[in-house]
Amino acid sequence: MGSFLLLVLPAHAEIAATNGPHHVQWEPAIQAFEAADKTNPPPRNAILLIGSSSMVKWTNAPAQFPEHRLINRGFGGSHLSDSVAFVDRIVVPYQPQLVVLYAGDNDIAAGKSPEQVLADYKEFVAKVLSALPETRIAFIAIKPSPSRSKFIGAIKNANRLMQEFIAGQPKLIYVDVYTAMLGVDGQPRAELFVSDQLHLNEAGYQLWAGILKPVLDRVAPPLKNP
Numbered sequence: 746m747g748s749f750l751l752l753v754l755p756a757h758a759e760i761a762a763t764n765g766p767h768h769v770q771w772e773p774a775i776q777a778f779e780a781a782d783k784t785n786p787p788p789r790n791a792i793l794l795i796g797s798s799s800m801v802k803w804t805n806a807p808a809q810f811p812e813h814r815l816i817n818r819g820f821g822g823s824h825l826s827d828s829v830a831f832v833d834r835i836v837v838p839y840q841p842q843l844v845v846l847y848a849g850d851n852d853i854a855a856g857k858s859p860e861q862v863l864a865d866y867k868e869f870v871a872k873v874l875s876a877l878p879e880t881r882i883a884f885i886a887i888k889p890s891p892s893r894s895k896f897i898g899a900i901k902n903a904n905r906l907m908q909e910f911i912a913g914q915p916k917l918i919y920v921d922v923y924t925a926m927l928g929v930d931g932q933p934r935a936e937l938f939v940s941d942q943l944h945l946n947e948a949g950y951q952l953w954a955g956i957l958k959p960v961l962d963r964v965a966p967p968l969k970n971p
Contacts, residue, residue: 768830774820775831782838787816789840792965796847797823799888802944809954812967816841824852825865832872840880843964844873845920845957847885849903853896859903862887863910874916881964883918884911885953889926889933891942897933918960922953 791814794800800819807815818835820827825848828836836844846869849862870882886904889897904923911917926949928934935942937949945953 766830767824768827771820771823771827771831775834778818778820778835787839788814790814790842791816791839792843792845792961793836793839793841794819794845794847795828795836796825796885797821797851799847799850799945803950803953805947805950806954809950810958810961813961813965814968819847822851823848824855824857825849825862825869826852829865829869829872832869833876836873837876840877842880843961844880844882845885846882849887849907850890850893850900853887853899853903854893859899859906862903863906866907867910870917881916881918883920883957883960883964885920885957886923888945889923890938891933891935892938893943894933918964920957920960922956925952925956 792810794803794806794815794817796819798819798821800817801821803817803819806817816839825846828846828848846866849866852862852865853859866884873880873882884907886907887900889900893900900923904921908919908921911919926934926937937945937952939946
């Protein structure tokens with residue numbers, strides 16, 4: 746059975762803004778990860794899940810990917826820039842063979858432009874690959890959710906910019922969950938979400954898992970005796 750490390754941390758909307766940088770509000774969560782790592786060191790060469798609450802809430806990932814070692818370090822309603830800020834603390838120490846990132850959703854909803862999301866992603870990639878040149882990074886496309894339908898245009902633009910930047914770069918992978926989450930009418934499929942129409946339900950995560958599994962199997966070969 747693949748190992749999976751997850752701390753149950755608040756997955757609700759962002760904490761009230763502080764006077765400092767945006768990422769400061771997540772310091773308690775990051776310290777909790779570091780404390781857990783000291784008592785229960787996670788495996789190296791595993792698959793690291795990182796990003797916002799869609800990662801935090803993916804608690805059934807171990808059952809969906811039993812042949813892979815997973816480490817979950819998603820934290821709250823974080824922005825992509827927050828993951829950038831904590832690369833040295835919750836990415837580099839694990840030396841993962843693959844980082845699976847979901848972020849940008851909250852960024853767009855907070856008013857950041859698609860171009861800023863791309864810039865933050867580029868910084869994330871640069872920091873990871875500078876320390877871990879052999880690691881690969883899979884970016885899960887920003888999902889279309891009914892509760893954020895007014896941001897669909899910006900989300901589509903952000904995903905397009907990401908896909909264009911990632912194309913042809915051997916260390917980077919674009920995972921298109923966006924297309925499969927739209928109905929025949931071109932609108933987000935409400936049946937993939939819990940009652941808040943923002944976070945995924947079991948069917949939503951099952952859809953993601955089906956799209957992501959071939960990537961994991963290709964980049965991180967399944968364990969022989971999970």
